[in-house]
Structures are given as C-alpha cells and as structure tokens.
Amino acid sequence: MKTVYIFFADGLEDIEALATVDILRRAGINVKTVSIMGNEIITSAHGVRIITDEVFEHTDFSDADMLVLPGGLPGSTHLRDFEPLQKLLLSHNEKGGLIAAICAAPMALGNLGLLNGKHATCYPGCEDTMTGAQPTGELCTVCGNIITGQGPAAAFPFAYTIVDILLGAGSSDGLKEGMMYRHLLAEGE
C-alpha cells in the first residue's frame, strides 16, 4: 500500500486539502493528515475546524511514498516557515521522493530550492515564489519527482494525477467517472 502524508496548517484551503484526501483514500492510498500547528486541531481558511490524524512532532515519516502540501493563505506560509517540515522535504527530495504542492504551497518548495530548473504551476500571481522554476500556467504539472497544481478546482486533476503516479496510469479513470468529474468537464458551466 502506498503511503502519503498531507500537511495541515491553520489557513489551509479547504477544497485543496480535503478533496485531495477524499480522492486518494477512494483510490485505496494510505493517507495521513498531519498537523504542523503543535496540536491536532487546525482551522481552515474558511473557518472549518478539522482534527488531523497525526501531529508532526510525533510522526514517523520513514514509510512516506509522497509528501503533499495543500495551499491557502496563511496555510502555505505556515508550511514554508516550519523548519521540521523544511528538513523533511529536503531529505525526502534528496532520496528522489515524490512531493506535491498546490495553489500557494509551491512557495514552500521554491523557498528550499526544490524547483530549480523545473517546470511547475501555482496560483496565478504566486509565480515569483517558485524560485528557479519555469511556470507553466497549467492546472497540474508533473516534472521529475515534483507535482504542482494551480488552485481549488484544480484539486481534482491534481489528486487524480497523484493517484495515477502512485498506482499506475489510468488508475483514476473509475474515480473520474464515479465522482461525476467527466460529466462536469463535458457539461459544466
């Protein structure tokens, strides 16, 4: 079973965090939500209080297949500035481990130099925070071990891309159909 750690901070973007958890768990991936706020309760950008599975300081990340950073403000700046997460991202990246970030959260990767020479996407206007990256303006961009996404509605292609990378191409096809995503793309207004 693949294991993903997704990092929750106060001010995270609700959809980017919880649609990603929803889709990955539907796919059978072992997802652990991890608070970086020192206790298990975080408050989202839109005022929803969520109880995470784990608190960073008490978590062993040695089985991580992927680390995921949802966006939102000030959620993304909390992620960027939290030193224990910085160290984990650097060591995971050195091993070639998969890392994903969406919306404003790619700033946490740019800040550590993890986007140098890479194609990446982010929320429009945040491009300058992706230090060293070539912004694509895409909904979702995969470049080497780094997956980036653009914003709330892009959480769907972002999470489906993660599923396909972890479980194999086409693994998200059934979810796209069953979650009415294909219907949305065909007939949404």
Place this chain on the structure above:
Amino acid sequence: MKTVYIFFADGLEDIEALATVDILRRAGINVKTVSIMGNEIITSAHGVRIITDEVFEHTDFSDADMLVLPGGLPGSTHLRDFEPLQKLLLSHNEKGGLIAAICAAPMALGNLGLLNGKHATCYPGCEDTMTGAQPTGELCTVCGNIITGQGPAAAFPFAYTIVDILLGAGSSDGLKEGMMYRHLLAEGE
C-alpha cells in the same frame, strides 16, 4: 446577510460538504455547519473528523434562508432518518423556503414528499429514492424552491448555483474565475 444551515452527519461526503461551505463563505454568505449526531464532532465518509459550528438540538433556525444537505453514505440516510431535521425541512418548505441537497441526500427530501412533481437530480442509481420527482440526470437542477446536485465534482456548480440564487444572477462569476473553475472546464482532462 444571507444565512445557510448545512447539516453534517457521520459518513457525509467530504467534498460535497466542504466545497459547498468553502464556496458559500467565499461569497460572503453566513454558513453554519450543524451536527445532527448529538455532539459537535462528525467523521466523514473518508475518515476526516470535523468540528461543526453548532449541534442541532441547541440551534435556532428561525433566520434560515436556506437548508443544505450534503450527500455521502451513510450520511444521507442519517439525514433522512433524523426526525428533528424532518420537521424542520417540512416547516421550512411550507413557508416556501429554499432547500438544497446533493448526491444521495435528495432521498431525505423524497422521503418527505418534498420532490412531488418536481424536476430533480441525484447520484446515478439513487433516482428511486427521489419519490415523486422527475430525474433530470443533470449536474445541478433548480425547480421552484428545491436545488439538487449530482455528486462530488458537481459540488462546484451546485454551490455556485446556490450563490447565484441567494445573491443574484452572476454573483458567482468572480469565484468561478478565481477558483480556477473556468480553467478546469476549459482544459481539464
């Protein structure tokens, strides 16, 4: 300010509940999340624990402009079978009040006869639970005072439709753009 109560039960569909809260709050609507489980902590269909704003038994709904039912199983059956909510839905409907339900949750309206003679949509396969309704198969359907939605990805058009009904046509246009929804519809895969 418009006020919306959205009902949370164990087994609710994460995206349908939280994308709706996110979008309505972005629009400036006063959204109150209300647990029907007797205490403020509910656990979603995908294992996320959420602390609601209110518990049903201690809430005054007299200022409600709209009542919203997210889907998911067994969340929707909990909503359908909770008698105090049944009474609230019936009295709100009698006054011509707005009611919205998505995915499997229209069963809670069909069960009370609120869909008789109405066009409505729901998660494919749940049509028989919408007693008296004419199923449309649409992502989102508005018929009189009842708004229904189809499933997780349809939470976007469902919530944008609620915004436009409560705040006026076109009120969700900026959100559709800023949340990358228009980009998703144009280029999603």
